[in-house]
Each structure stands twice: as structure tokens, then as C-alpha cells.
Amino acid sequence: MAPSGTLGYAGPCRTRSSNSLPIVGQVVPDSEDMDRIPATTGLLDAVIREIAHVLGFGTLWDGFGLLADPASVTPGADTHFTGAGAIAAFNAAGGASYTGAKVPVDNEEPGPDGHWRESIFRGETMSPVEYTDRSESLSAITIRSPADLGYTVDTALADPYGVSLPDIPPGPPVQAEAGRILHRGDDILRVPIQVVDDEGRVPRVIPPR
Template identity: 30%
Template structure:
């Protein structure tokens, strides 16, 4: 991952996808739909970033064969800074994805298209490029300065204010953290919301409408049909994005109230 300082102007949140030359035409429409999905839920940055668009390189290649890892995704370039985000009263260390990549297992794509999960998997992996699970609690320069300081690897406890408020409103009003997955090994652990290992059973943690956390889009194992929780949107607000609904709505709600994914968290440092 390449690093550079934040600078410049505020801009509407945009995603641009570039396809690998080998990408079949029939695969591409789901990426366009995923871009529309995320641009409809994440609308802006909470600080002047100078980022005109998040660029994503998408490809289909062999990973591990059928029914294993469906896709791999993460940021490749990030912008970082110490700044006061809109809505905050104090400055914090933040970082944003500016360019990333998504790779899907060629052995699984046709299966995902036939069972209707292709679009869900793309939305999930695109969220990792934006920063879900990949830009939490990073010591970018090895000096002890933590960027996006609301998760510690191995703790299983996400503590970002907006994400936690949404979780309290949706799932558990007594929660003091959002449970993060610790199973599934490297690439699944510490980068997804928690569920039963392997996605094999209901969690018993449900929304008011009965949606079980097992089916949330950003758990570590695919269970269709998936849904996008306000908890996930609150997490993106914590990461420094403006989201719909506004976080004030999430806070008010809180006061009233089995295939695996793989993520990348590799960082390369510029001298």
C-alpha cells in the first residue's frame, strides 16, 4: 500500500472501476450496480481530501478453486492526515483509500452468477476497498500513531462511535462494542462483523424486523440474501465518509432503542 498526505478540496464520493483485459463482458454489469449501490449510501468525505475518485482495478483469476475463497480485495494506495472531520470536535488521525483492487476466483464466478450471489460478493469486496476492515486501527509508519483508531487486532471489539450507536439501535442496546470476527484465519478475522464460524448457523442477534446478523453484508461468510445494516454505514461514517442516513439519525435511533471472503491489509511504505 502506497501512502501520501491528504490535501486539496472536498468532493462528492465517486468510484471508478477499470476492468482487467480478460474480464468477460457478462461479468461487468454487477460492478456497475455495486458502484451505484455504494455511491447511493456513501455520498461525500467528511474532510477536504483532494480525492476526485476512488479507482478500483477489477479482475477474475484463479485463487483456490471452487467453494473456497470467492474474492480478494483491499486498498493499494491511501491518503492520510491529522485533521478534524466534519461533525467532530477534535482532530484525529485518518486515512482513506484512493486506489484499490478486487480479484474474484475464476472457478467460482459462474456459480455465483447462477445462484444470484455475484452482485452481493462484489458489493462486499468493494466495501473492503473503500476501507471496511482494511483501514481500521493502522500504525502506518510503525511509530505508534494509530490511524482510524477504533479497532485493535485480536480484540474482537469495534468501538467507533457511529458504528456502535447504530449497532445499539439495530441489534443490542446494551452493547459496549460491535463484535468483530476472530475466526476464519487471516483475511477473515479482524476484518468482518462476527457470526458463527463458517456462517453455519443463526447468531440470534437480529434487527427489529428479524434479520439475523448472519445475513449482514459484511460478515465473513456469504449467506444470501444479504442486507446492509446501519451498523456498517455507521462504520463508514467513523472512517470519515458522509453517509445516508445522517449519523445524527443513527445516534437518535440508538438513544431510543458458507464460502469465505478474503481481505488484504498489506502496506508498503514510501521512503
């Protein structure tokens, strides 16, 4: 990969026909850009983020009927994740008074539909922007979203986090000083996903979006 681009790509490659959850995924880091990741917790945050994509965060939402109004179909739409667990955690984190559709999902290029919306989730591990001068938080909202896909999760592992509500959705793009932020919105690996049954056969293939 070229330097100063996306830090890496990740996503599922095979899913179970029984529950649509992944059995094989792929993480492709960009060695050209490793020195751009903050030296403290940046690499761990990057690994968590890409593994989350492999497990289905932002990559399987649509197939589970949990992604509403995708901006990849209607640019600028009020894209949102409809999982009940994530919505409850969003409300508990200060989002109860949020007037847009919940939970707000990134609706800006590049690569919309795969992360939380930056204007609301600044400093959260699964937002599309990383600030190089501050640490990130893995919120209960992110941890509960896989439970809406069918995983068992432990919200006791969540970092303290509160959403910010500065904008009326969909909100403007984030502005920051050059060199202080890393854009990672287009870090989803878009490949055909093989659906595998209990006998190891591949009855169908889901084309990349």
C-alpha cells in the same frame, strides 16, 4: 486461484497522507468460484463487500484506532469496532442489550478482524459467512462504520436489519449444512500500502498485517 477457496480479495493500495483514506485499491475476483455465488443478488453483494474493504472496512480500522482487541494478535479475544456511529446503529438494530464489547468483530480463523461477527450478524453483507439460500442485508451499522473513518454516508440506503443475540461473546463458530454456506473471512488483500502526500510522493509504506 484454486476452486472452492476464497471468492476474491480486496483492499487499499495507496492512502492519502492528509486523512489516511484510500486513493487506490484493488479487487481480485476468483473466476474459478464465480459459479458458487448465488445467481440472484449474490454477485452484487460480493462487489459491495469487496469495495467496502477497499474503502477501509476491516482494512484500515486498526490504523484509525477503531479496532480493539484484535484476534490476530490475541486469538479468541472479544474483538470489536469502537466507532461511535456504528455503535449507535448497532444499539438501534437490537444490540442495546448486548453484553460484550461493541461492535463485535469476527474473531475466528481464517482471517479474523475484517468482518462483523457471524454469530451476531447472520445475514448481513459484511459478515464472514454467506448463506447461498437466502438474501443478505446491508445494515445501517455497516453504512455508518465508514462515517467513523471520515466518509459522508447516507443511512437511508440501509436495508431493514436486526442483530441476533444468541450467544455470550465471543460465541462459537457457525455450523451449517455443507454446500449452504460460503466462507469469506479471509478475503482481504494484504499488500503494502503506500501513503501518498499532496505532491505525489510516498513518504512511508504501511506493511501488511
